[in-house]
Amino acid sequence: MNLNSPESKKRYFNVGLWAFLHIALIVAVVIAYPWKIDKNLYSIVPESEMTPEIHAAENVLTARTSSRMMLFVGDSDFTVAKTAADRIGHTLLANKQIRSASWMVDALSMDEISKFLFDRRFSMQDPAILAMEDAEVADHFYNKALSRVYGAFPMSDLSRLEEDPYLLSQSAQERLLSMTPMSSSALTLRDDRLTVQDSGRTYVFINAELSQDASAFASGDHILGILDDTIEELQEEFPNLRVEKSGVPFHSYSSSKQAQVEIGWISGISTAAVLLLLLLVFRSAIPIVTTLSSIAVAILAATGATLATFHEIHIFTFIFGTSVIGVSIDYALHHFADKEAQVKSMLLGFMTTELSYIALVIVDFPILRQMAFFSMVGLASALLSVLLVFPVVSEKLQNEKKFPLKIAQVILAGYSKLERIPKIARYIIFVVAAGALVPGFVQLNVQTDIRSMYTVAPELGASEMKVAKWMNSGIAPTYFIVSGSSVEEVLQKEETLTEKLREAERDTLLKSHLAFSDFSPSSAKRTALDSLLSRALPLRYKDLCKQLQIKPVKNPRKKLFAAVEMDENTAEFEALPEQLASVRDMLWIGEISGKYYSAVLPMHASEMFNPKDYADPSNGIYAVNKMQEVNSALTELSLTALSLVAFAYFAVCFILSFVFSWRNSLRIVRAPVLACLFTLSMFGYLQIPVNFFAITGLILVLGIGIDYALFFKDARNHTDSTAFAVMLSAATTLISFGTLSLSGFAPVSVLGLAVLLGISACFLLSPFTRD
Amino acid sequence: MHKSFLTALLICGATLFAADAAIWKSPANLESPEVQKVMQVLSASETVSGTFTQKRTVVKIKRTFTSSGKFEISQKNGITWDMEKPFASKLVISDSGVVQTNPDGSKTEMASADNVIFREIATSMRAVLGGNIAVLQNRFELYFLQQKKGWKVGLVPKEKTIQKAIASIVLEGDKDLKKVELVDGEGNILTYEFKQSGK
Numbered sequence: 001m002n003l004n005s006p007e008s009k010k011r012y013f014n015v016g017l018w019a020f021l022h023i024a025l026i027v028a029v030v031i032a033y034p035w036k037i038d039k040n041l042y043s044i045v046p047e048s049e050m051t052p053e054i055h056a057a058e059n060v061l062t063a064r065t066s067s068r069m070m071l072f073v074g075d076s077d078f079t080v081a082k083t084a085a086d087r088i089g090h091t092l093l094a095n096k097q098i099r100s101a102s103w104m105v106d107a108l109s110m111d112e113i114s115k116f117l118f119d120r121r122f123s124m125q126d127p128a129i130l131a132m133e134d135a136e137v138a139d140h141f142y143n144k145a146l147s148r149v150y151g152a153f154p155m156s157d158l159s160r161l162e163e164d165p166y167l168l169s170q171s172a173q174e175r176l177l178s179m180t181p182m183s184s185s186a187l188t189l190r191d192d193r194l195t196v197q198d199s200g201r202t203y204v205f206i207n208a209e210l211s212q213d214a215s216a217f218a219s220g221d222h223i224l225g226i227l228d229d230t231i232e233e234l235q236e237e238f239p240n241l242r243v244e245k246s247g248v249p250f251h252s253y254s255s256s257k258q259a260q261v262e263i264g265w266i267s268g269i270s271t272a273a274v275l276l277l278l279l280l281v282f283r284s285a286i287p288i289v290t291t292l293s294s295i296a297v298a299i300l301a302a303t304g305a306t307l308a309t310f311h312e313i314h315i316f317t318f319i320f321g322t323s324v325i326g327v328s329i330d331y332a333l334h335h336f337a338d339k340e341a342q343v344k345s346m347l348l349g350f351m352t353t354e355l356s357y358i359a360l361v362i363v364d365f366p367i368l369r370q371m372a373f374f375s376m377v378g379l380a381s382a383l384l385s386v387l388l389v390f391p392v393v394s395e396k397l398q399n400e401k402k403f404p405l406k407i408a409q410v411i412l413a414g415y416s417k418l419e420r421i422p423k424i425a426r427y428i429i430f431v432v433a434a435g436a437l438v439p440g441f442v443q444l445n446v447q448t449d450i451r452s453m454y455t456v457a458p459e460l461g462a463s464e465m466k467v468a469k470w471m472n473s474g475i476a477p478t479y480f481i482v483s484g485s486s487v488e489e490v491l492q493k494e495e496t497l498t499e500k501l502r503e504a505e506r507d508t509l510l511k512s513h514l515a516f517s518d519f520s521p522s523s524a525k526r527t528a529l530d531s532l533l534s535r536a537l538p539l540r541y542k543d544l545c546k547q548l549q550i551k552p553v554k555n556p557r558k559k560l561f562a563a564v565e566m567d568e569n570t571a572e573f574e575a576l577p578e579q580l581a582s583v584r585d586m587l588w589i590g591e592i593s594g595k596y597y598s599a600v601l602p603m604h605a606s607e608m609f610n611p612k613d614y615a616d617p618s619n620g621i622y623a624v625n626k627m628q629e630v631n632s633a634l635t636e637l638s639l640t641a642l643s644l645v646a647f648a649y650f651a652v653c654f655i656l657s658f659v660f661s662w663r664n665s666l667r668i669v670r671a672p673v674l675a676c677l678f679t680l681s682m683f684g685y686l687q688i689p690v691n692f693f694a695i696t697g698l699i700l701v702l703g704i705g706i707d708y709a710l711f712f713k714d715a716r717n718h719t720d721s722t723a724f725a726v727m728l729s730a731a732t733t734l735i736s737f738g739t740l741s742l743s744g745f746a747p748v749s750v751l752g753l754a755v756l757l758g759i760s761a762c763f764l765l766s767p768f769t770r771d
Numbered sequence: 772m773h774k775s776f777l778t779a780l781l782i783c784g785a786t787l788f789a790a791d792a793a794i795w796k797s798p799a800n801l802e803s804p805e806v807q808k809v810m811q812v813l814s815a816s817e818t819v820s821g822t823f824t825q826k827r828t829v830v831k832i833k834r835t836f837t838s839s840g841k842f843e844i845s846q847k848n849g850i851t852w853d854m855e856k857p858f859a860s861k862l863v864i865s866d867s868g869v870v871q872t873n874p875d876g877s878k879t880e881m882a883s884a885d886n887v888i889f890r891e892i893a894t895s896m897r898a899v900l901g902g903n904i905a906v907l908q909n910r911f912e913l914y915f916l917q918q919k920k921g922w923k924v925g926l927v928p929k930e931k932t933i934q935k936a937i938a939s940i941v942l943e944g945d946k947d948l949k950k951v952e953l954v955d956g957e958g959n960i961l962t963y964e965f966k967q968s969g970k
Binding site for chain 2: 157161189547548
């Protein structure tokens with residue numbers, strides 16, 4: 001080839017342009033540094049209707065709860081269980097990915113609580129006494145004190161009887177201990193460990209928390225991997241040993257580990273199948289290497305552009321990015337397999353696909369926006385490679401081979417026969433086919449339930465069931481977030497809420513609740529309790545002293561029952577005993593952008609309990625059901641995305657009408673639209689809910705499928721080679737997405753199934769578009 | 772922390788010595804016929820009832836509180852302490868929980884599931900008074916002393932946390948259970964003297 005010929009110069013200019021654009025992208029990526037890869041599974045969850053502040057508070061709480069883990073190490077021989085628990089505990093403690101791990105109960109922790117409660121014996125009483133008359137309060141504590149001293153099996157500590165004759169610290173302690181989350185569990189103490197007995201084994205309880213920077217994804221040095229190895233070693237040593245696990249980290253680790261293995265298999269098989277197919281067709285490595293290189297460059301370009309624009313990329317974006325592979329391979333195949341690479345069809349196909357993605361960019365959902373942007377850039381890069389670089393490669397393949405077009409010709413002959421059917425018969429067939437879809441639409445269920453997106457591994461599921469039975473915590477799916485401009489305001493609002501919750505408990509709508517203000521009341525409540533008790537307790541003091549053989553002090557109101565001047569409440573920072581500090585860490589969210597937040601958890605709620613009756617959003621008390629909010633937000637997002645893509649299709653049709661006639665434009669969009677309707681109907685028949693991931697699949701069908709129709713429309717006198725290229729494109733897409741539909745990971749399999757059904761229908765319908 | 776722990780251990784040790792040194796030198800052989808016989812005495816009847824006198828000595832304030840009433844130990848319904856003097860009050864420890872009735876008739880209920888330590892103590896007490904050898908063996912170091920006029924059983928909880936509330940228990944009896952003496956971690960002594968009226 002003459003290097004100085006205008007044709008050659010043009011080609012080298014094209015390659016230079018392609019290289020320049022991609023190098024510019026690399027520079028942009030470097031300039032945009034620092035960027036990160038977001039691996040947080042919760043990032044794919046959309047923002048709900050909650051205000052951004054409540055959402056931020058909720059996120060802090062979720063991050064905390066999702067890092068907690070519980071392990072139960074059991075054996076029929078308790079010594080073995082203890083040894084194994086010690087080894088597991090020390091393995092956890094020694095790892096930097098673990099924030100805390102505990103499995104021994106401090107024998108002196110009760111002393112710490114006793115001292116704390118003695119100092120706060122007035123303010124920590126049951127707030128229900130505030131509704132009583134002074135004399136009633138005095139009688140109540142008088143009788144309780146007599147019971148504690150003279151009653152059978154008195155457990156009360158009487159060593160400070162003269163300072164605390166009504167034994168208020170004992171009342172506070174009983175109240176507090178009955179409220180701690182551990183109190184309702186089946187755990188018992190044994191050798192300074194919390195243990196539980198089940199099926200002939202004694203299990204030792206280990207409580208641990210992952211550090212914030214520990215990954216949710218499985219990797220070689222992940223602590224949960226190390227933990228699994230340790231457990232395996234222990235089980236080799238002690239064959240009867242069982243370890244039950246509970247907590248979000250185990251699920252994240254297990255699902256990502258399963259996904260990694262599965263994606264490895266699926267991508268391996270589909271890549272091998274696609275390569276084999278291409279090798280059979282081209283019988284040359286050059287088009288295959290070129291096609292794969294263009295895909296690799298497209299993915300790198302898409303990754304770079306996303307990092308440069310968003311400064312981060314979510315791991316899920318790569319999954320959606322498979323569409324880039326699907327479409328880029330189509331462009332490359334058309335270039336190599338179609339007799340005349342149809343630049344016009346490719347450009348139109350590119351434009352229509354990009355329009356679908358632009359529709360997704362408009363949706364207010366950062367991850368979807370990132371995914372769409374990633375795909376847009378990837379496709380642009382793939383198209384540039386095909387248009388600017390591939391011609392240089394094709395030169396070397398000239399005169400090299402003829403493709404086996406026989407199959408394509410036979411198929412097209414079949415379509416021609418179908419088209420020769422009289423119009424009325426065709427309409428009848430169409431109506432019957434459309435009618436067959438109706439029952440599917442009737443059964444259609446457009447809904448996203450993220451619980452159905454994840455199938456718990458059987459062993460982990462059984463573990464969770466056992467732990468739930470032992471712990472008996474019963475945290476309701478809806479909880480409350482309370483906000484205020486100060487710690488005191490939050491605590492006061494909590495107290496208003498808990499008063500209502502106590503009513504619900506009396507009405508047996510709830511068994512109990514967990515609120516930090518029950519453990520650390522507001523200054524207002526403390527002052528009210530102090531004031532009530534300082535008035536009431538002196539009323540029966542002399543009687544009590546006589547019965548308890550105590551010498552009464554003079555002026556007891558001042559010396560024993562004086563109201564304490566309270567400082568501004570600094571509950572968040574108060575040095576609490578260990579047991580109460582753990583409750584604070586669970587419930588107190590803290591300060592976010594100048595406001596304070598806490599959570600109140602209803603426990604063992606009945607079906608009749610409606611949390612919204614107890615919320616007061618105008619007063620900063622919100623009922624939050626993360627699961628419900630996420631589901632409805634995802635369903636709403638899916639429908640918005642679908643509507644926008646439908647709108648984009650109208651726009652596509654409109655734009656196509658400038659190139660083709662209106663009638664032809666409608667014929668082009670007919671294939672992907674009917675394919676989507678077919679897919680929806682099939683989901684109805686199969687009773688698979690059309691969720692966010694199914695709708696994402698439909699969007700891909702619309703984006704990829706329209707290209708087939710466009711290629712056929714522009715095929716003119718080489719429909720056989722176009723049909724061959726479309727066949728190849730469809731085959732590669734079906735192999736890729738068909739294997740995805742086999743995944744055990746529900747979002748991936750649903751996406752794969754939607755694309756498999758849609759692209760199959762699109763492939764079958766698109767030849768009708770040709771002239 | 773270690774210092775206070777050592778102090779607690781010393782107090783426990785001292786109280787054990789004070790209660791009755793001989794019993795703690797004689798670990799129980801559960802296979803021995805004498806021990807088996809005592810356990811039979813404790814667990815033989817469906818229901819045991821009678822009167823009791825409770826003496827509670829608090830070392831730190833140097834005071835003893837005495838009260839008396841009726842009791843009933845039932846395999847089925849648990850233990851009922853019906854205090855009569857100086858104030859009427861009632862305590863029922865059963866499988867479902869602990870119910871305390873105060874002198875004014877008000878009730879304080881504690882579901883057995885509600886508190887780990889209280890549950891441990893309630894279960895231990897039921898095992899002691901019901902002669903549940905399996906539970907006793909699980910939770911206590913057992914000691915036994917055969918005397919001329921009867922027997923003594925010594926119990927030391929294995930759990931340090933429980934030892935704070937019950938450092939040791941000594942049961943004394945002959946054909947029946949006559950006396951129970953509980954010493955807590957602070958050295959306070961709680962004594963029950965029983966007069967059984969029916970089985």
